Amino acid sequence: MPTISVENYLKAIYHLEQQGEEGGLVKNKAIAEKLEISLPSVTSMLKSLADNGLVVYERYKGVKLSPDGCSQALNVIRKHRLIELFLVETLQYTWDEVHSEAELLEHAVSDKLAAKIDAYLGFPDSDPHGDPIPSVDGQVRVSSAIPLNQCSPYCTAIIKRVLNQSPELLRYLKELGLVPGSAVDVVSVQAFDGQMNLSVNSTQGETSAIITAQTASCILVLPQ
Amino acid sequence: MPTISVENYLKAIYHLEQQGEEGGLVKNKAIAEKLEISLPSVTSMLKSLADNGLVVYERYKGVKLSPDGCSQALNVIRKHRLIELFLVETLQYTWDEVHSEAELLEHAVSDKLAAKIDAYLGFPDSDPHGDPIPSVDGQVRVSSAIPLNQCSPYCTAIIKRVLNQSPELLRYLKELGLVPGSAVDVVSVQAFDGQMNLSVNSTQGETSAIITAQTASCILVLPQ
DNA sequence: TTAAAAAGTTAGCCAAAACTAACAAGGCAA
DNA sequence: TTGCCTTGTTAGTTTTGGCTAACTTTTTAA
Numbered sequence A, B: 001m002p003t004i005s006v007e008n009y010l011k012a013i014y015h016l017e018q019q020g021e022e023g024g025l026v027k028n029k030a031i032a033e034k035l036e037i038s039l040p041s042v043t044s045m046l047k048s049l050a051d052n053g054l055v056v057y058e059r060y061k062g063v064k065l066s067p068d069g070c071s072q073a074l075n076v077i078r079k080h081r082l083i084e085l086f087l088v089e090t091l092q093y094t095w096d097e098v099h100s101e102a103e104l105l106e107h108a109v110s111d112k113l114a115a116k117i118d119a120y121l122g123f124p125d126s127d128p129h130g131d132p133i134p135s136v137d138g139q140v141r142v143s144s145a146i147p148l149n150q151c152s153p154y155c156t157a158i159i160k161r162v163l164n165q166s167p168e169l170l171r172y173l174k175e176l177g178l179v180p181g182s183a184v185d186v187v188s189v190q191a192f193d194g195q196m197n198l199s200v201n202s203t204q205g206e207t208s209a210i211i212t213a214q215t216a217s218c219i220l221v222l223p224q
Numbered sequence C: 001t002t003a004a005a006a007a008g009t010t011a012g013c014c015a016a017a018a019c020t021a022a023c024a025a026g027g028c029a030a
Numbered sequence D: 001t002t003g004c005c006t007t008g009t010t011a012g013t014t015t016t017g018g019c020t021a022a023c024t025t026t027t028t029a030a
Helices: A004-020 A029-037 A037-052 A067-089 A097-103 A111-120 A166-176 B003-018 B028-035 B039-051 B068-091 B100-105 B111-120 B166-175
Strands: A055-058 A060-066 A156-162 A182-191 A196-202 A205-211 A219-223 B055-056 B062-065 B157-162 B183-189 B196-202 B206-212 B217-223
Touching: A004 A037, A004 A060, A029 A037, A029 A060, A029 B039, A037 A055, A055 B062, A060 A067, A060 B003, A067 A097, A067 A111, A067 A182, A067 B111, A111 A196, A111 B068, A166 A205, A182 B003, A196 B217, B003 B039, B003 B068, B028 B039, B028 B062, B039 B055, B068 B111, B100 B183
Parallel strands: none
Antiparallel strands: A055 A060, A156 A182, A156 A219, A182 A196, A196 A205, B055 B062, B157 B183, B157 B217, B183 B196, B196 B206
16 A cells, blocks of 8 residues: 555646646656655655656656556545545535645545445535546546636636635635636636636626636636 | 554553553553554654653553543544544444544544534444543543443343444344344353353344353443 | 756655564562 | 563664755756
8 A cells, every 4th residue: 555655746746747738747846846845855756656666757857657656646536536525515614625634534545435435425526626536447537628717708608627725715716606617707808917807607696706817727617 | 743653552552541450551562462563662652652741651660641642542532433433324334344444534534524523423422332432622421331241140231332343243243233222131141151141122123142251241231 | 059047866864663683670480 | 589481671773755965967048
């Protein structure tokens, strides 16, 4: 069984692979920053992961997950997301609280418990942030959702996912009704800084919101 | 925050203090056996725990928990038992499966999560085995229940607790209806080996069971 | 093209928590 | 009381996974 530390590295590498360009290696620096660990520590861990066949490591270039490493990463991410949804569904956690709890629990939940949670929740597609829940065999549903800041005025779209785990941001978005499932109309976009004026149709009714391009880039939507 | 290893030592010392005589020190050997760890490892950890004020350690004699160590032990045990009950209540775990899951999860559950589980379960007194759940401030309800093997023929009693986490034994007892809440009548006791012939009144109805004195000693009952 | 900055590596260190081997203390039986 | 067996301790090693300091490679910008 991999250690907690190994699981965290695999998860970090997986996430960084997702956000980097197709086929590119993940840089050591990026891992160091994500895990808040020194660069030499990363180098030494990558060697060890490579020795164990979990990553393919090219000196001075970076790493990518091996098939084995990828499936282990997905198993942890699966648990993380199942836990998040479970905490919201059963214990009335809010979507800004669950990430940090899941970050600890993901390493202590057995495959059996994950399967029970999955069944209890009715085999859900995604967690409270809209992040897809990998299946037991490592399949991840892909989505064609795009960042909201790429939408033009008069565009109408449904929010599918929020790519940020900051509790402050999540509380702010919830306040504005900007949560998965809500519909947004792009009323206008500031030419010079991309600030967006939105009309939001959420469970809280019809409201309006003004957010920065930066914030909008974390919100993935499916234009209608 | 204490490490998982430290939490396990504190928990083991607590349990051994409970089963030893009042005021006696817990022997290093007992800890080593309980945690399946070598004696020198125990010695060195006890020194470290003593340095951190978690135990009072007397060389060559043994240890006892300090007030601080005791409250930390109880906090872990509280989480363990809440998790056990939660798994049974929400995810249809059986009482023989929960101990090993809780053994891992107890170190990853935050105080906040424990409090939410506690509230969700309606502030329960005890876990599925009848073990008392310590309160947040470290209070443990005491019970006057006695081992079933100390009961005489014609005695009628209610099962309060089972002092054993072996899945095999637990499945066997469940089969016989010997679970907390069931009523037992002692029909007869073998003079030479203490084997007990019981009449059991459980949710499965009226049945009979023959168990060894050893097994009976794990079953705590309140005579009526 | 080249020098400086950034990123990556190596070497060496530390702490936690395990281990074995060897020695010391304590307790029981003859 | 003595001697042996059990228990406990010390000393020294290992593994994991961090760290800093110093050096090397790669990238970037002048």
